[in-house]
Amino acid sequence: MDAPLDGTSSRRGPVRAPQSLVAGLGLIGLGLFGIWAGSDLDYGSLRVIGPGLMPFWLSVGVGLCGLALAISGFTHDGAPLQAFTLRGPVVITLAIIAFAVTIRPFAIGGITTPGLGLIVAGPLAIIIAGYAGTEARFLELLTLALFLTAGCMLLFGDMLNLPIPIFPTAVVQAMTGVLPARTMLRIAAGALALAGLGLLLVQRRSSRREPIEVARHSLTT
Amino acid sequence: MADLLNNLGLGFSVALGLQNIALCFLGCLVGTLIGVLPGVGPIATIAMLLPITFGLDPVGALIMLAGIYYGAQYGGSTTAILVNIPGEATSVVTTLDGHQMARQGKAGIALGTAAIASFFAGTVATLLIAALGAPLTKLALIFGPAEYFALMVMGLAFAVVLAHGSVLKAVAMILVGVLFAVVGTDLETGQERMTFGFSFLTDGVDFSVLAMGLFGIAEILRNLDQTETRDVVRERIGRLLPGLADLKQALPATLRGTAIGATLGILPGNGAVLGPFAAYTIEKKIAKDPRRFGRGAIEGVAGPESANNAGAQTAFIPLLTLGIPPNAVMALMVGAMTIHGIIPGPGVMTKSPDLFWGMIASMWIGNLMLLVINLPLVGVWVRLLKVPYRLMFPAILMFCSVGIYSINSVPTDVMLIGFFGLMGYLLIKFGFEPAPLLLGFVLGKLMEEYLRRSLTLSRGDPMVFLERPVSAVLFIIAFAILAAALLPSLRKSRDEVFTEA
Numbered sequence: 067m068d069a070p071l072d073g074t075s076s077r078r079g080p081v082r083a084p085q086s087l088v089a090g091l092g093l094i095g096l097g098l099f100g101i102w103a104g105s106d107l108d109y110g111s112l113r114v115i116g117p118g119l120m121p122f123w124l125s126v127g128v129g130l131c132g133l134a135l136a137i138s139g140f141t142h143d144g145a146p147l148q149a150f151t152l153r154g155p156v157v158i159t160l161a162i163i164a165f166a167v168t169i170r171p172f173a174i175g176g177i178t179t180p181g182l183g184l185i186v187a188g189p190l191a192i193i194i195a196g197y198a199g200t201e202a203r204f205l206e207l208l209t210l211a212l213f214l215t216a217g218c219m220l221l222f223g224d225m226l227n228l229p230i231p232i233f234p235t236a237v238v239q240a241m242t243g244v245l246p247a248r249t250m251l252r253i254a255a256g257a258l259a260l261a262g263l264g265l266l267l268v269q270r271r272s273s274r275r276e277p278i279e280v281a282r283h284s285l286t287t
Numbered sequence: 288m289a290d291l292l293n294n295l296g297l298g299f300s301v302a303l304g305l306q307n308i309a310l311c312f313l314g315c316l317v318g319t320l321i322g323v324l325p326g327v328g329p330i331a332t333i334a335m336l337l338p339i340t341f342g343l344d345p346v347g348a349l350i351m352l353a354g355i356y357y358g359a360q361y362g363g364s365t366t367a368i369l370v371n372i373p374g375e376a377t378s379v380v381t382t383l384d385g386h387q388m389a390r391q392g393k394a395g396i397a398l399g400t401a402a403i404a405s406f407f408a409g410t411v412a413t414l415l416i417a418a419l420g421a422p423l424t425k426l427a428l429i430f431g432p433a434e435y436f437a438l439m440v441m442g443l444a445f446a447v448v449l450a451h452g453s454v455l456k457a458v459a460m461i462l463v464g465v466l467f468a469v470v471g472t473d474l475e476t477g478q479e480r481m482t483f484g485f486s487f488l489t490d491g492v493d494f495s496v497l498a499m500g501l502f503g504i505a506e507i508l509r510n511l512d513q514t515e516t517r518d519v520v521r522e523r524i525g526r527l528l529p530g531l532a533d534l535k536q537a538l539p540a541t542l543r544g545t546a547i548g549a550t551l552g553i554l555p556g557n558g559a560v561l562g563p564f565a566a567y568t569i570e571k572k573i574a575k576d577p578r579r580f581g582r583g584a585i586e587g588v589a590g591p592e593s594a595n596n597a598g599a600q601t602a603f604i605p606l607l608t609l610g611i612p613p614n615a616v617m618a619l620m621v622g623a624m625t626i627h628g629i630i631p632g633p634g635v636m637t638k639s640p641d642l643f644w645g646m647i648a649s650m651w652i653g654n655l656m657l658l659v660i661n662l663p664l665v666g667v668w669v670r671l672l673k674v675p676y677r678l679m680f681p682a683i684l685m686f687c688s689v690g691i692y693s694i695n696s697v698p699t700d701v702m703l704i705g706f707f708g709l710m711g712y713l714l715i716k717f718g719f720e721p722a723p724l725l726l727g728f729v730l731g732k733l734m735e736e737y738l739r740r741s742l743t744l745s746r747g748d749p750m751v752f753l754e755r756p757v758s759a760v761l762f763i764i765a766f767a768i769l770a771a772a773l774l775p776s777l778r779k780s781r782d783e784v785f786t787e788a
Binding site: 085086088089092093096100103104107108111112113114115116117118120121124125127128131132134135138145148149150151153154155158159161162163165166167169170172184187188191192193195196198199201202206207210211214215218221222226227228229230 | 458465466480507
């Protein structure tokens, strides 16, 4: 829903419930958008309902709800607008997009991204996503990424047999006939888990020297 | 009666098969594991774990999903008691007295009471489903499209009344949900609707994509905004099994809670959510000393928990007999069933009795398993509760992405969960509840179909909905409760029930 963010400053004045007003305007926008988007469809008659009838009346309904809500923003006291942070939504969206475009070849415009498989897309998504929070630490995220990717590979690829690309397409092509796919998957997952363990040990050792860090390392508890 | 026993016998013979028992166990375990993570409710848990069940046969898949559901519910209560964070709306009330008990060093007894009360409620609810299943299915067979349409309108009316907050916002959410449902190719004419030429919208918005975005990703975004204040109990968990005196105190509350929860759970439109609130209010009203409530009264755990579990289970009744999901979790079940090629509704019982009765029997087994596996594993759950959120959300995000990708193998689905996540975040920020949207989405597709069919049958006469007695009554109920919800006095008491505490 494309809720406009204007009206943030109108704390005083005629607006008594800014949240309702903006929410209402957003719904009106959605309703109008729906009416426009369904305008090319045939309404049909009551006897033979066309494909456009429901979308039209639903959009009208959404718009009317929005109108009522917006009006109630002037007549009833209500909640103020809530604070937004951009960091979370932006970084999480980036992480999701990163996963989507690297898991398998994906064409945007004229460019096609290389399919890198879960073994790359997974850690990429985890590490990027981690920075949505304010207390991200790279090594910790990397460790998490290694373990989780290994786990997901075994769970989804090996145990559940779901059709998810695990390795980069180039690697798959190079290794066809050399190693069975499943063996390769298991070896890779094992390697990832080992690397994760190694990282964990390194972090433990360094944290032992700094006693304050121990309490924070809850990955190991 | 003999029929019932026969049917249950068939059910248990299916559910007690080695594979199904294992799946039920696995479902309960994994469900609790994910559900216990603070900020991950049952809807997100089921949406996340849905892909895991794809490779199974339909019976096994549904048994496992049901297990995941109970597990997630139970996990929600555990977080409510130990961390004071309700995993979902229905365990909000458990935090009141459960967490107080935990602070007094009686966490174990609170957890034990919750588990035992839930198990009792689950047993009663299972029997109720088994008993009501057959007659309601027969009733469903005389339902025509007009009645179905009326029933869904009534369900949505209930959903509006039972949603938290503004009635207007709930109506808007349902309409938006139905609006999303019409996106995609129109089934009757084959015309594309509101797809804007995007090929990934041709088949419409995928249900699991919407659910995972609105409940998985949006929840991450919302939690990121809040600085984490997690009040993990530092006291000892203490004894797990409640003593005889505790049980005596909890028993009447459990009985009342079960009755309330089971009744409300059958209501279309998320009646189950009201159960724990109503049970708590009643316990407090009839208690000799109401001041104990909020300070660790065991009835305040037993009542709502039994109501919660009874309602969670009887919510299956409208789904299994009429094919109408009463709440968002059941809507997910519809999604899961459709993926396995089962159309929920009266046909399930006659066409695949092993699935129908097997699932019912597995409900009881699942409840028993929860009792058996959860109490000894409390220590593990406590440890899980200590996992900091900064490590949890990247994991949730990755699991959602992998899961959603593995459903259809299209990267745009992954992007769409991001889009719906942002949308859900905006909705939450503007005081909308996303659950009615999801319900509207699922019912929307069915509603349009039934509306068209009934109008075709009546040759375009809209009076058909009022001329047929059953549908007329359902419509009257729907409008009556909607009107009642708008009355100021009733609105006040509705708000009171939800803010009780």
